[in-house]
Amino acid sequence: MQARASILWRRFKKNVLRNWTLYLFVLPSFLYITIFHYGPLYGIQIAFRNYKPARGIWNSPWVGLKYFEKFLTSYNCWELIRNTLILSFYELMMFPVPIVLALIIHYTPIRWLRKSTQSITYAPYFISVVVMCGMLTTFFSSTGIVNQIIKILGGNAIDFMNYEEYWRPLYVGSGVWRTSGYNAVIYIAALAGVSPELHEAATVDGANRLQRIWHIDIPSILPTIVILLILRCGRIMSIGFQKAYLLQNDLNLGVSEIISTYVYKMGLQKGQYSLSTAVGLFNNIINFLLVISVNKISSKLTGSGLW
Amino acid sequence: MKRKSKSDMVFDVIVTIICVLCLLVVLYPIYFIFIASFSSSSAVTSGKVILLPKEITFRGYEMVLEDPRVLTGYKNTFIYAIGTTIVGLCLTIPAGYALSRPDFVGRKFILKYYVFTMYFSGGMIPTYILIRNLNMIDKGLTVILMLSFSVHNLLVARTFFANTLPQELWEAAEIDGCTNGRYFFEVVIPLSGAIIAVIALYYCVAQWNDYMTSLLYLNTQSKYSLQMFLRDILLASKSVAMDTNDPEDMLEAMKIAQTIKYSVAIVAILPMMVLYPFLQRYFVKGVMIGSIKG
Structure with a gap:
């Protein structure tokens, strides 16, 4: 018994104590994660309690699923869920844009044009969401540049930001403008890695460029595409709060109010902590289930999950 | 041809x-x-x-x-960005290195512990309540801290270390009597200029462009970041x-x-x-x- 304990101790000493510094290296970030990411998980229980700040989390009475019920039966619940899903779906539809952009950059025959297009399309990623939304609303306002051009072409000015039917295209379009170059970088690298021998062989067999793209490039970068698509699907319900909140106004609220902006308004502006926590939790659970199932599917299909 | x-x-x-x-x-x-x-x-x-x-x-x-707001915003954002970059590097680089070492017992568990937070979070309101209970509302330090660690950056750093520093290098150093601490500061850091630059930039840009943290946790105008003022000027038409x-x-x-x-x-x-x-x-x-x- 003692011999066994001493073996364990020796093994512990050999594997753990020897590298005690490494544990020290991890400690700060471990504490950070524990406090700022696992800490809030403790607070999730207020979704099931009637939380009053004065009473604290622990002393607020349990109310069970009351707030979930309240949300699911409220008049705008389905509108919120629908808006969130539709906006996400639109964004998901834009998934091929960076791939096409990468192909275009990859096949541009002029070297300097190729290089400069890559670095310039990448640049908008570093413009903040606030500035981008500010510019978007200015450009598409009734006196903005877009309406000037419409007028020059003989059309009538439209106050885009105030019409619900233009809000989603503007939201998604501006996202494409901001992130396509950034997202294309990965595909450009993947395309550069495609074996030139395949292309030579195909050329000898008489394939033209389009055929080579379709039969060589696309299949070669398919693993990258699949992984990124999976990652993207896992984020369907976690669509950004910042941009939607910034582009909202009273006239487009019917399509622009999504779950995250609703949580912010209910919780921090109106002080309905328990209700908004319940709504947020509802959203997070759906999102988590999505990630898990998408990962399961991907493990089945491609043999490689995300974890 | x-x-x-x-x-x-x-x-x-x-x-x-x-x-x-x-x-x-x-x-x-x-x-x-x-x-x-x-x-x-x-x-x-x-x-x-x-x-x-x-x-x-x-x-x-x-x-x-x-406009005094622009100047205040610039000054605050500058301080926040530098703070975030420094704290972020201190949290990310050593941890990224440690987690890249295959002989580090428990790294699988620690990684899972970290990655889980990428997919499930407490949400906006519980996080806000936590910050309030920690008495961190309306403090510049909160803005710095909230953005100074990201699991994504940690994974990038970890991948870099795992791919550029061969385990044999450490084993050789260890035989010669080098400690982990000395190895990290005298071998790893000098070889990692590229990744330190990348991570520093990620944190710096994230802070520079962030407005949500200020929106959620700050109440005093004089502490607002540049993006908050930009929102006032660009979108709220103030x-x-x-x-x-x-x-x-x-x-x-x-x-x-x-x-x-x-x-x-x-x-x-x-x-x-x-x-x-x-x-x-x-x-x-x-x-x-x-x-x-x-």
Whole structure:
């Protein structure tokens, strides 16, 4: 018994104590994660309690699923869920844009044009969401540049930001403008890695460029595409709060109010902590289930999950 | 071998044209902001400013630079960005290195513990309540802390270390009596300039462009980050110098409101755009490292 304990101790000493510094290296970030990411998980229980700040989390009475019920039966619940899903779906539809952009950059025959297009399309990623939304609303306002051009072409000015039917295209379009170059970088690298021998062989067999793209490039970068698509699907319900909140106004609220902006308004502006926590939790659970199932599917299909 | 078929020629021409179009679509809005910031509001709103600035004026920039909010915002964001970068590096680089070591017992568990938070979070309100219970509301330090660790950056750093530092190097050093601490500071750090630059930039840019943290956790105007003020000026139409008592100033501010918006946008994105050409290769590097599955 003692011999066994001493073996364990020796093994512990050999594997753990020897590298005690490494544990020290991890400690700060471990504490950070524990406090700022696992800490809030403790607070999730207020979704099931009637939380009053004065009473604290622990002393607020349990109310069970009351707030979930309240949300699911409220008049705008389905509108919120629908808006969130539709906006996400639109964004998901834009998934091929960076791939096409990468192909275009990859096949541009002029070297300097190729290089400069890559670095310039990448640049908008570093413009903040606030500035981008500010510019978007200015450009598409009734006196903005877009309406000037419409007028020059003989059309009538439209106050885009105030019409619900233009809000989603503007939201998604501006996202494409901001992130396509950034997202294309990965595909450009993947395309550069495609074996030139395949292309030579195909050329000898008489394939033209389009055929080579379709039969060589696309299949070669398919693993990258699949992984990124999976990652993207896992984020369907976690669509950004910042941009939607910034582009909202009273006239487009019917399509622009999504779950995250609703949580912010209910919780921090109106002080309905328990209700908004319940709504947020509802959203997070759906999102988590999505990630898990998408990962399961991907493990089945491609043999490689995300974890 | 330089024999091109006709269809390939057509393909080249079409691709080049689309490429130029992509370039213009991205570039023109930024260029337009630039020229509009120098032009009078009336010229901009009447559609005369399309390719070149018209009725050149620097009044917009003057108003922006006179606005105390812009200066405060810049100062605060500068402090927050430096703070976030330093704290972020201290949290990320050592942890990333430790977690890349295959002989580090428990790394699988720790990684899972970290990665879980990428997919499930307490949400906005529980996080806010936590910050309030920690008595961290309305403190500059909160803004720095909230953005100074990201699991994504940690994974990028970890992948870098795992791929560039062979385990044999450490084993050799250990036989020679080198401790982990000394190895990290005298071997790992000098070999990791690239990843330190990438991670520092990620944290710095995230903080520079962030406004949500200020929105959630700050109440005092004098602590707001630049992006908060930008939102006021650009979106909430609380334009520059609107709080002045001088009616003439107010009238002028209203007249050149648009020019001011463009000027303030340029003032806000200028540091990024000036630094971008120098930093770009680091960002691309970061994306590449992040894309290799660890």
